[in-house]
Amino acid sequence: MNSKFCRFVVVDAYPLFRLGLTELLNKVFHPASIEEASDSASFQNLVMSKSARLDLVLLDVNLPGADVVAMVDLARSFIPNLKIIALADRYNEAIAARLLAKHINAIILKSSDVKQVEVVLRSVMQKGFCFSAGIPDIDYRMVVKQKSRKGRRYSELTDREIQIIKLIAEEKTTDEIGAILSISPRTVEGYRKKILIKTSSKNTAGIVMFGVQNHIVTVSSVVAYR
Template identity: 30%
Template sequence: MKSNIKLVIVDDQMLVQQGMKKLFDAHSHIEVVYQASNGIDVISWFKENKGIQVDVVLMDIQMPGMDGWETTELLTRKFPNLKIIGLSSYDNEAFIDRFLKCGGRGYLLKVQDITEIIDAIEQVVELGFYVNERVPLSKIQGFIDKKVIQNTFNTTDLTNQQIKIVQLICQEKTSQEIADILFLSKKTVESHRDKILLKTNSKNMAGIVLYAIKHQLISI
């Protein structure tokens, strides 16, 4: 087992960020070399500290501004060997898949014990990824094989136009209003709605709104 693991922590919640730092202080083989509250700060830190060795990044996923997905995608593009573990409150398959697509090597929940997090860090250093019930080996392997990192911003199977329409539906706009905003005919908006219902497996706009929240097309 690697004796001195260099770790970077990213979490917008200071409580979590500072608490984690303290927790790792009790584990001498893991050294927190940097901690940040947002994606922008980590990206610039990595730019300014290219020489510094970093083994693992613990990346919060839900953050305002540049979120954990986007940050992970940018970082893995620049540093393909960087092992980034996602940290989230949500046990949501769409979130996990999206994170792995962005180049993540594992996914942890905040409900999990610190010992599991330590395990994940050690495993990701040794094997390159962290496998558990939520993230089976097959899934990781699938993403590694495909050499993904492409189209990651398209978090859903919806087109950009459809995503815009979903967001406007969530703002309680009618098809006519959406048509006026996007310079389309009301009928075109309605045919997009049809496709959206089909793709999101919804029966009506209630389902669309819930889908938008689960896939973070809107924030609450």
């Protein structure tokens, strides 16, 4: 994805924090536009706007008077492929589990180092998935325990599809997966589409979470940067 054509949204109650993130996004990506929202109502208006084509949202999980999970559901109902990075003031196991179950693309603690944040931003934009910046492994194990996916049959996956799930969890790009498996990028994308259907996943994050929940990949393999 060419970031110069992308449109980002920063959702946070504090203008100074939004300014800092906006400057960082401009520095890293030089996107087409960066919108700001200070509350759930303004974010909802952006999402529902027919003229809005949004690619990435950085969403404060502690937005006053808002249900962050409902905001994620709303955004994805209008923009299914929207990438969402949750921003948290501090580690909260319950909220993290709810968000991981919704296949958000990353979680960042606001106390994280700027370099850590840059790594997460680049990974999400380039590869679609990154859990990092101080999020403990227990979150992944908790999601595995609490949210079983009934009706999904691991046996439906071929050996090659399982290989690709493992490589996706390691944050390999389509080209990298193709090189490792000696197949073309187009063939990799074909497998990815089949995996999405077989695992009932909507995006890369969903594929990785399916892999964790079904013990195809280990928890440690999806933690890109600590």
